[in-house]
Amino acid sequence: MTAHDNQVAIEAEARAWLIKLFNDSPDEQLKAEFSHWLNRSDKHRQAFIRSEKLWRQLGLLDNLAELSDMLPPQPIQRSKPSINVSAWLGMAAAAILLVTGINWQHKTLPVSQQVVQQFQTPEHTNTAITLSDGSRLVSAGQARFSFERKDNERYLAMQSGTLYFDIAHDVAHPFVISSAGSRIQVVGTEFEISLQDDQMRLSVHEGLVQLSALDTSRAEQVVMLAAGQQQLANSEGRLLGEVRQFDSKSTLAWLQGRLSYDGTPLAQVMAEINRYRTTPIEIEDPELAVLQITTSCRLDQIEQMLSGLLLAHDLRLVQQSGRTLIQQSE
Template sequence: MTDSPLSQAQFDAITDAAAHWCMRLHAPDCTVAERQAFEQWLDVHPLHLVEYQAMLEIWEVAGDLPRPESNIVPMVRHSRTSWRTFGMAAAVCALALPLAAYSGWNLGWLPNSYQHFEATDNVRQVTLKDGSQVELNLGSELTYSNYKDRRQVTLGKGEAFFSVSHDTSHPFVVKAAEGRIRVTGTTFNVWMYEDQVKVNLIEGSVLVSSNDDLPGDGLRLGPSMQASYRHGDYIPRISQTYDNDNSLAWRSGKLVLDDLALNEALPLINRYLENPLVIADNSTGAIRIGGIYNIKELNTLVTSLPKVLPVYLTRNKDGNPVLNSIPQQAPKS
């Protein structure tokens, strides 16, 4: 291609090619020769990379597609292609081809709108396509997809405060780690670190499930209640929140640690660190910490901990800082 303006037909051809390469590079039988041909295709025009990266975002959405019902026959059969691979491939093609996209929407497989948001160094407020408001904490990332039968958010990492627009016929679902939170209209907060998730309900009600593959809609939370779960939990753990709960202090730029054991405090701290802290042993984890900290300055907390707690710092083989308790001297006889 030359540097002259591209025609609509040329744009469409690039989009189709990007969809093709996205499917082939994710296929288990993709060959070395195909990967080399893909690299050559990328070098032909700068727009090739742009379109391919856009297809990768669509592929992430397609990864959430349900299995087709048994009475739905795929247009193309291939002995080495699984239903899930077919579904994702169809999703990529469907978003490139309007007619197929319309069919995918009606089947509830494909969204008609998609948004991706990130918050890096500052808390960020965003508005979703349905009018819902979301506040993202530092280091957070989410995507929004509007399906025919649901509004779906995937919290990739971090923390978000949701004010969901009410729509009983169009539920709002947040996927976090292995679980999900289902609402119609309410206000709540979702915190996630690695495989740990905590949901705090402010207004309305939500249904929380610890595993998206489990039957049923999950456990119902009312106002001033919270649910938490992690990998392997069959049901979430439910507890009451109180007036002095500090879970939402991040919205004011603060992390409040209210006399917590280090093994409880570290997930809250590590959420903000590039190199997470590690606890050397159980005795170190039992040491308690308190205080109010600026969420933008938590890296300085790491070096200051030995000044306020009976601990010292070392490094493990991965380069992470390790907290070690200082052995207490036996009293002199």
């Protein structure tokens, strides 16, 4: 097969995937198969981007008809996609366009050798990602993590950032997360992990999540969190405080494209703003770190919100030795 013929075949596969995802109700196996196909090469990703862009330009139903005519004759039941399917495909497309640093190994590997996906998401926006097992993640601004399937586990190592997880249910293969000295294990559920400074925050939105602190100098620390519960741990593998309830509407507002705070310490506000900024803002004054902040904004209004916050609390930003500091105005 010539290079041209191979490219034509890939383009046809991309169109077929687009139609299949919109005309079927994709289960976890279909999502995993699509994710595997999508990430086989840059040619696959670019072909799907072009098909998805064409869909957006022409409109969903018209585009489905046009794409169907391009494929070999086959019975296709056309129907308007459900909101859930449309949203899921949108997340897949966002992952193609926004995720950087994905590293797939394509050559045949020995059984004992594992394929590791490396992810680094950009700042300024939320990024949606579908892993090869069908699990869905959303990154709040910049984050770094890796994913692999090894032995009987699905394993994700989280280095930085904030991630929301919607884990594909698979009893035979638990989903394990290594994060800042802690081990999180689930089968299928929804939760958020946020790494800020030397601290990890686990917030469970749905289902049950087991958190184990890995500090071997202490007695085993294991807690089971249910929906609406939250736990903190430090990077040394120690649980901080007791399990507590959390306000999901405020904590998870970023999933809806907003940041929302009600009497929140400035240190936490700055940490979350920094997820979306190229240059982080630092707080050196401990008295400012605990300043209570009440505000709300869309993600595309962060800089305007920051300006208003500075004005309301008589604060200023200072550039010092390549760092951006927030200080009380003189």
